[in-house]
Amino acid sequence: MNQLDSKFGEFGGMYVPELLIPALDQLEKAFLDAKDDPEFNREFLALLKDYAGRPTAMTLTRNLVSNPLVKLYLKREDLLHGGAHKTNQVLGQALLTKRMGKTEVIAETGAGQHGTATALACALLGLKARIYMGAKDVERQAPNVFRMRLMGAEVIPVNSGSGTLKDAVNEALRDWSANYDTAHYLLGTAAGPHPFPTIVREYHRMIGEETRAQIMEKEGRLPDAVVACVGGGSNAIGMFADFIDEPSVRLVGVEPAGKGLHTAEHGAAICTGTKGILHGAYSFIMQDKDGQIEESYSVSAGLDYPAVGPQHAYLADTGRAEYVAVTDEEALNAFQLMARKEGIIPALESSHALAHALNMADEAEEETIIVVNLSGRGDKDLDHVIKILKEGHNG
Amino acid sequence: MDRYQTLFARLDDSNEGAFVPFVMIGDPDLETSEAIIRRLIESGADALELGIPYSDPIADGPTIQAASIRALSNKVTPDACLQLLKRIRADYPDVPVGLLLYSNLVMVKGIDAFYVQAKDAGVDSILVADIPLREAKPFLSAATQTGINQILIAPPNATEEILAQIGEHSSGYTYLLGRAGVTGAETAADIPAADLIERLQQVQCAPPLLGFGISTPQQVKTAIEAGAAGAISGSATVNIIAANLDDKETMLKQLDEFVRAMKAATQKG
Numbered sequence: 001m002n003q004l005d006s007k008f009g010e011f012g013g014m015y016v017p018e019l020l021i022p023a024l025d026q027l028e029k030a031f032l033d034a035k036d037d038p039e040f041n042r043e044f045l046a047l048l049k050d051y052a053g054r055p056t057a058m059t060l061t062r063n064l065v066s067n068p069l070v071k072l073y074l075k076r077e078d079l080l081h082g083g084a085h086k087t088n089q090v091l092g093q094a095l096l097t098k099r100m101g102k103t104e105v106i107a108e109t110g111a112g113q114h115g116t117a118t119a120l121a122c123a124l125l126g127l128k129a130r131i132y133m134g135a136k137d138v139e140r141q142a143p144n145v146f147r148m149r150l151m152g153a154e155v156i157p158v159n160s161g162s163g164t165l166k167d168a169v170n171e172a173l174r175d176w177s178a179n180y181d182t183a184h185y186l187l188g189t190a191a192g193p194h195p196f197p198t199i200v201r202e203y204h205r206m207i208g209e210e211t212r213a214q215i216m217e218k219e220g221r222l223p224d225a226v227v228a229c230v231g232g233g234s235n236a237i238g239m240f241a242d243f244i245d246e247p248s249v250r251l252v253g254v255e256p257a258g259k260g261l262h263t264a265e266h267g268a269a270i271c272t273g274t275k276g277i278l279h280g281a282y283s284f285i286m287q288d289k290d291g292q293i294e295e296s297y298s299v300s301a302g303l304d305y306p307a308v309g310p311q312h313a314y315l316a317d318t319g320r321a322e323y324v325a326v327t328d329e330e331a332l333n334a335f336q337l338m339a340r341k342e343g344i345i346p347a348l349e350s351s352h353a354l355a356h357a358l359n360m361a362d363e364a365e366e367e368t369i370i371v372v373n374l375s376g377r378g379d380k381d382l383d384h385v386i387k388i389l390k391e392g393h394n395g
Numbered sequence: 396m397d398r399y400q401t402l403f404a405r406l407d408d409s410n411e412g413a414f415v416p417f418v419m420i421g422d423p424d425l426e427t428s429e430a431i432i433r434r435l436i437e438s439g440a441d442a443l444e445l446g447i448p449y450s451d452p453i454a455d456g457p458t459i460q461a462a463s464i465r466a467l468s469n470k471v472t473p474d475a476c477l478q479l480l481k482r483i484r485a486d487y488p489d490v491p492v493g494l495l496l497y498s499n500l501v502m503v504k505g506i507d508a509f510y511v512q513a514k515d516a517g518v519d520s521i522l523v524a525d526i527p528l529r530e531a532k533p534f535l536s537a538a539t540q541t542g543i544n545q546i547l548i549a550p551p552n553a554t555e556e557i558l559a560q561i562g563e564h565s566s567g568y569t570y571l572l573g574r575a576g577v578t579g580a581e582t583a584a585d586i587p588a589a590d591l592i593e594r595l596q597q598v599q600c601a602p603p604l605l606g607f608g609i610s611t612p613q614q615v616k617t618a619i620e621a622g623a624a625g626a627i628s629g630s631a632t633v634n635i636i637a638a639n640l641d642d643k644e645t646m647l648k649q650l651d652e653f654v655r656a657m658k659a660a661t662q663k664g
Contacts, residue, residue, distance in 0.1 A: 006529075290474075
């Protein structure tokens with residue numbers, strides 16, 4: 001049986017074939033052993049500091065907010081090596097892989113951000129990486145595919161199903177079912193079967209811990225709200241984790257509304273979803289009346305996932321965190337505004353969080369401190385945004 | 396005695412093992428699928444293992460994924476699958492029929508409601524591919540209440556703890572995995588699984604049927620010699636459907652020959 005609770009209320013669990021249970025148990029045990037091992041923690045912290053560049057900065061925006069009552073801070077995960085928060089937990093899981101005596105890593109990737117983080121960690125730590133990526137994404141994200149291959153990872157295009165992120169996860173799980181003896185499945189977000197949601201949260205929780213220390217130093221008090229985008233939910237849970245027990249801090253998750261929640265083209269699993277099982281966890285998912293999983297959509301590939309991590313489902317269900325949705329157009333506006341006003345090009349994912357934080361700032365009627373998790377930088381999105389702006393969908 | 400118990404008693408008397416083909420209901424469409432299922436029974440299948448098409452089948456290899464996609468692209472729904480089974484049951488009152496599907500198709504209707512609906516369609520057993528013993532409690536309880544057999548999987552890496560639970564809860568038959576990985580004829584089953592079969596018999600589990608990577612009569616023979624009560628063949632059966640989508644007559648003829656050859660291999664010594 002599990003040593004840790006595998007569920008968050010009714011959400012989470014281990015809805016996988018029996019065959020994978022021993023591998024998940026082995027992972028839980030390795031995670032718990034490592035937690036109490038000073039040597040593991042020393043190595044993880046050293047990598048985070050000297051290789052990845054932690055702690056990341058916290059920046060008070062100068063020009064973005066016009067409401068004088070509001071201070072809007074950015075937690076700068078865009079400055080982390082690899083260009084996004086993803087490097088944090090990938091380093092942790094790569095160390096666990098070695099601890100379990102495994103030599104290979106399996107990963108899925110959508111746009112290639114988690115794949116890139118996995119490739120860099122595996123290059124550094126001498127692990128063999130094979131990364132599943134939807135065939136359509138392989139074509140659309142040529143620079144990231146090149147980046148992964150440059151760092152020695154094998155990139156495997158997935159043609160089955162719809163050829164997108166969810167099919168890449170399916171394929172990674174299939175590979176793992178055959179190769180769990182030698183390979184670790186390095187899942188990229190706080191979703192999937194237990195213990196992944198817990199491990200990914202714990203290996204990202206320094207985002208919130210640093211935020212707390214930095215805001216205490218600058219302001220002498222906790223923020224009124226922390227805001228983060230939510231696809232699978234890893235950067236958001238990393239930001240939220242340290243504030244869950246601080247009721248004065250609003251936790252705000254921002255989902256992708258795509259072309260609008262009234263259309264079929266969005267990825268807002270919590271805001272519109274119903275409960276069900278995808279990729280091993282019971283959570284909010286996008287499905288039809290028969291239980292077939294629906295395709296998600298977002299301008300931002302990193303948020304394009306038809307489910308959400310089970311702890312977010314729980315935080316939503318209990319009302320501890322609030323979840324809203326922001327359209328492609330609003331996110332693209334925030335993307336451009338941030339570049340022009342602050343000289344920072346945010347990832348399209350993080351632009352969703354920013355767009356909503358700007359709305360909150362406009363509406364504030366008393367002194368308010370907001371921290372947005374700027375989960376990644378936008379260089380990877382430039383080609384995509386150039387195309388969209390040329391086509392004139394936006395401004 | 397339920398249909399599985401009756402079947403295994405009869406096969407014991409005649410010194411045979413069971414041959415159980417698997418196909419996806421609605422592959423490639425409902426009408427053809429009904430003709431396929433009828434033919435499998437007429438050709439001598441001892442029992443049937445039938446899938447309900449699902450969008451994200453993580454335990455299946457390319458062959459059975461493709462079967463799901465064919466059925467889904469023809470708008471085959473779980474309700475239509477169960478209605479088809481009702482017609483099969485009306486004509487074949489004795490053949491055991493098992494469902495093999497994924498958890499979300501059950502959850503969306505509510506576990507108890509789904510089991511009641513399946514029972515009403517004449518289903519004898521349900522195997523949920525992504526429900527391990529650890530999550531099985533509400534499924535086992537729905538199965539007990541409706542008189543359906545919950546099929547449990549014995550993987551090659553099963554711990555003593557898992558085997559003991561299979562011994563306690565299994566009914567109908569036990570799905571013995573011939574190897575790790577996903578379904579598919581590309582990688583052969585690891586036979587004999589004699590060691591695992593012996594451990595299963597010690598915990599008094601329901602009769603083990605060997606599946607995953609079974610595609611030839613020789614494998615069926617070897618599985619039964621190793622102590623299995625029979626063998627399940629999915630991808631090899633589905634491959635015949637996939638190879639003959641344009642020619643239904645040839646498809647049915649080849650399925651007939653395949654089932655007869657596999658069934659012939661179940662005769663013991």
